[in-house]
Amino acid sequence: MARAASESKPQSSSGRFGRDSSDDNDKPTDLPKESWPAILKRTVKQFSEDQLTTWAAALTYFGVLSLFPMILALVSVLGVIGPSATQPLLDQLGTVAPGPAKDILTNVLTSLEQNQGGSTVALIIGLAAAIWSASGYISAFMDASNNVWDVPEGRPIWKKLPIRLGVTVVMLVLLTVTSLAIVFTGPVAQEVGDLIGLGGTFVDVWNIAKWPVLLVIVSFMVSLLYWACPNVKQPGFPWITPGGVLAVILWIAASALFALYVANFSSYNKTYGSLGGVIVFLTWLWISNIIILLGAEFNSEMERSKAIQEGHPPDKEPYLPLRDDTKLKD
Template sequence: MALRSDRCFAPALPGKRGNPLQEVPLAATTENPDGPTELSRRSWFAVLKRTFAQFNHDNMLDWAAALTYYGVLSLFPGLLVLTAILGLLGPSATQTLIDNVGRVAPGQGRDILVGAIEELSKSGGLAGPAAIIGFVGALWSASGYIGAFMRASNVIYSMPEGRPIWKTVPLRVGLTVAVLIVLALCAAGVVATGGVARYLGDLIGLGSTGVLVWDIAKWPVIALLAGLAFAMLYWVSPNVRQPKFRWLTPGGLVAVLLWAAATAGFAFYVSNFGSYNKVYGSLAGVIVFLISLWISNIAVLLGAELDAELTRGKERASGRPADDEPFLPPRDTAAMDDDEAAAVETKTTD
């Protein structure tokens, strides 16, 4: 699996090798757009073409496979945390989560998730200790996923990792905590339905009307929270100084929509046309589960690539050469060797 790219560890020089970006022209303008979303329609079209070209050029399918591995390591400790917390709310909250997972997860993959949640929920009497142990394990495992995503982000932005380990480890752990908090809010939104929603509605005085409104509005809210998690990932992970933090990014929203569409489409395919049981037998559930995680990571990485190309499009619309890589200044160069740091600084300050 090719997980390293020369674009990540050596800044590309003009004419050094072929670059798919040079095949998709983007006319420079005399105006400097304030943000990527202010690009012209022609520029947007070029950005979309370059996004797919760069996605392939950066070997993002391989990186999605690597993230799937780290995702598997972090998923079940994360489920332990989630079920332990939900155990404090009572068995109905856990059952609501199981019902929603059963509707969303594809094919036999849902059996793995539902079975894991049911087994973990049996230790509801130890919700407090289980939550602490599970949180520590999930935090360590999930930070491995974030670390891999940081490396993939550097490939996307053509930037070597210049942050020393004493900066990257706290950064990835802190980012992991932030993302887990947002995902916990998403999970809370999922389980806040039916009897749980009525109980919470009565508790804060909303009544049945407020509960009905929430049942309809919760999915857009959950989608926005997921978009916020992606925005944090996309802004913090790469070793580049981006113009400013955006609470929601085009790439984040695209990642959410692609993930939802791809998951639903794959679930439909597995249920109606797939023959995984015939081919893989008892391993069918595991195969379906891994493929669904891989598809999800493809959506996340494609969103990151889109945000990077939008930023690149803004730079090019301002007159920056198309083959300038990296195209944003680094956050830190302390971990780079002198020649590499000098090359990066020269390319990003011209």
């Protein structure tokens, strides 16, 4: 736990607490095969001890607060392209969101598209509100990440706030790119295909290629959260992490299974009436955040295993040096 960070711990070769992030053995393939069962076992154990389902509930709350300003900004951006640009996005929502969750998002998107006034004004206001609201989610994820890595928050507010806003901006840009990739289909893709002389061939290729591209972008977004949010000095920037890949795969599988369950076996609408869709939507967001935190825990336990391999005491925390301890010196 984070409180253990204040106890006596061995220092790294750099003179800071925890394993030196510049040490060797930084690739997952460098770990011996026999260490993987222990990593998985500790991941499950620490997931429970760190109370990550509770943290996922907190992230769900902040996610809901930030969701609708982000959608407003997204609709404003798509509105610059044209009124019909949101329809392909609406058509694809069912591939990632369970039925009732899709209905809620569809209604919000449609309502915002119909009611937005001046596109430029809505874009500016929406972006400002989205950045600030979404940064609340990033702030909560920073706290949850510190809990996962068993480290205290040593960054003062004047250092933490720029990170919080910077990560938020990057995430919103990537979310916009992801949405545009989804919108970039049908007539739009056909026009581009005609422009470069490939015609329908380009449309066929893009309809297949866009999903791996989107998968890479989403994996990168998750890896960015894992790298920037915790107060630990990690070895370089991991473009794609094992925990990020695990989280994306589990999220796709969980969303599909949850959608199947909601469509065929649940009785949310019978039990909760008109609130059934809201319950399903919140449950889906909660499950999604659980999976993201599980991926972070998996990355953390991988680093713990590397530290143990290098002689770090198994029960001593932290096992990576702190990124910043300014606040702890006050």
